[in-house]
Amino acid sequence: MTTSPRIGIAGITGRLGALCAEEAGDSLAGGLSRHADAARSITNNPAELATRCDVIIDVSHASTAATHAEAFTAAKCPWVLGTTGLDATAQAAVSEAAKHIPVLQAANFSPALTLFLELAKQLGAGLPGYDAEIVEIHHRQKVDAPSGTALAIGRAVAEGRNVAFEDVARLDQNGARPDNAIGFASLRGGQIIGEHDLLFMAADEQITLSHRALDRRVFARGALMAARWLAHQPPGLYGMADVLRRKD
Ligand SMILES: NC(=O)C1=CN([C@@H]2O[C@H](COP(=O)(O)OP(=O)(O)OC[C@H]3O[C@@H](n4cnc5c(N)ncnc54)[C@H](OP(=O)(O)O)[C@@H]3O)[C@@H](O)[C@H]2O)C=CC1
Numbered sequence: 001m002t003t004s005p006r007i008g009i010a011g012i013t014g015r016l017g018a019l020c021a022e023e024a025g026d027s028l029a030g031g032l033s034r035h036a037d038a039a040r041s042i043t044n045n046p047a048e049l050a051t052r053c054d055v056i057i058d059v060s061h062a063s064t065a066a067t068h069a070e071a072f073t074a075a076k077c078p079w080v081l082g083t084t085g086l087d088a089t090a091q092a093a094v095s096e097a098a099k100h101i102p103v104l105q106a107a108n109f110s111p112a113l114t115l116f117l118e119l120a121k122q123l124g125a126g127l128p129g130y131d132a133e134i135v136e137i138h139h140r141q142k143v144d145a146p147s148g149t150a151l152a153i154g155r156a157v158a159e160g161r162n163v164a165f166e167d168v169a170r171l172d173q174n175g176a177r178p179d180n181a182i183g184f185a186s187l188r189g190g191q192i193i194g195e196h197d198l199l200f201m202a203a204d205e206q207i208t209l210s211h212r213a214l215d216r217r218v219f220a221r222g223a224l225m226a227a228r229w230l231a232h233q234p235p236g237l238y239g240m241a242d243v244l245r246r247k248d
Pocket residue numbers: 010011012013014015016017032033034035059060061062063064081082083084085106107108109110148219
């Protein structure tokens with residue numbers, strides 16, 4: 001393989017996929033869409049895209065994840081998966097694929113948000129007994145809620161507290177909060193790119209960690225950084241923190 005891997009984009013017609021294609025520049029080897037367009041090197045066949053690429057960035061739709069897992073595994077093609085909203089079956093297919101090919105799964109490709117997750121874990125560990133709530137706001141077209149990032153933040157807090165996320169997450173549940181609960185609230189409207197707040201609240205003080213994506217390109221640039229790194233890794237399941245920790 002050359003040092004600049006050939007990159008394919010699944011979801012190339014989408015808001016983020018189109019930006020990833022622009023950021024890939026000359027490295028772009030093709031795209032995947034439900035509507036093939038040979039003139040633009042866009043196929044509707046994931047297996048075909050995989051034969052043309054050294055790595056695929058997937059920012060499409062949760063319903064495609066299991067099919068993509070199978071196709072990219074068969075082609076031995078590294079897979080950067082940024083799509084959110086996967087159900088348990090799709091997530092299991094991702095984990096299975098990572099036994100055979102390099103897979104980098106990240107709900108948020110922003111470098112700052114990646115560090116936010118580490119801070120969330122630290123705050124979870126350091127502030128036992130504080131109520132933790134996550135508020136996220138996105139554009140009116142977003143299909144999944146809570147956002148993948150909000151869920152990742154919740155998982156980081158739970159990990160810091162050494163509790164099982166499934167036991168403490170209050171998804172779609174209001175009412176009184178039991179100890180250790182992690183609450184979620186989602187707002188949708190306009191063209192907001194992505195806002196996440198993590199609040200820790202006690203009777204006598206409160207701390208809030210906030211992230212605002214101001215330009216969707218922050219995700220596209222992070223996805224490209226991840227793809228160029230993942231193309232040279234052995235099979236396994238990676239995250240954005242692995243990319244930021246790289247020594248090169
Ligand atoms: N990891 C990260 O940093 C980020 C992740 N995301 C995630 O990336 C994904 C895409 O986001 P975004 O670009 O805003 O979404 P869009 O809806 O703009 O794009 C998704 C593309 O996926 C394709 N697609 C394939 N199957 C389906 C289906 N069943 N229903 C709808 N679309 C389908 C569509 O292309 P076509 O019609 O041509 O097939 C569509 O253009 C989401 O899961 C989002 O949460 C978003 C931003 C940042």
